[in-house]
Amino acid sequence: MLDRVERAVAASLVPATSAQGVSRDGWRVLLMLARGGGRSMGEIASHTALPAPTATRVVDRLVSDGHAYRQNDPVDRRRVLVHLAAGGREVVERVCGSIERRVGAALGARRTPERVQLAQLLEDLATPADDDL
Template sequence: MTVPAPRVPGLVELLDRVERAVAASLTPATSAHGVSRDGWRVLLMLARGGGRSMGEIASHTALPAPTATRVVDRLVADGHAYRQNDPVDRRRVLVHLAAGGREVVERVCGSIERRVGTALGAVRTPERVQLARLLEDLANPDPE
């Protein structure tokens, strides 16, 4: 007896393909700078500014706290981030983006944006803005 294949909605398959394409672009770009994908996620978070606690980093990256600590340890050892006591609560340590981390973020983002720009070359600016908004909505769904 043959079991029919499950129906795979077109959008789900497309999102899976896009995720793989992003990984295929990001992994070599971040690896060239000695940064893992988890490290990359931390660098992007730190690039938004301000210091972040280890709890915030673990929550944002969906990493277990010990793994987040190892990732940050590596970023600090490589000069991409640094730790500093919170000026408001001296018991708390915040992680900040170092100059080396900022350089990695700028180079990787520039490289990926050029690639995406080439792929979207025929797409006009209003459609690019609309696409960015749709992707933002998809990445940050409202809780129901």
């Protein structure tokens, strides 16, 4: 069942992110950065489960596209943090809006108590607990 859900999510997500010129890995990084604060490359690689060189290439692409920017850590000048740029925020808002409309239309078209319950369960799973942040 999880495999089917993952394929369904990908079927909605890939066209929405591709339309914005963002890869699936780039999308995962943008979502992480959208939670606020700067993130180190190590944090990005760990959170997205990408090998460090791949995470670096993904961030390089996001920076060159104006979706993210790098800045020295104000506390530790040796460390560089990646932040979400205004262009990245716009991409996140457009993609999330597109996905929400598709999900809303799918749930609304065949709204049953079971689907409402499933939507709530999926929302609960997708909402990180405070200790997951």
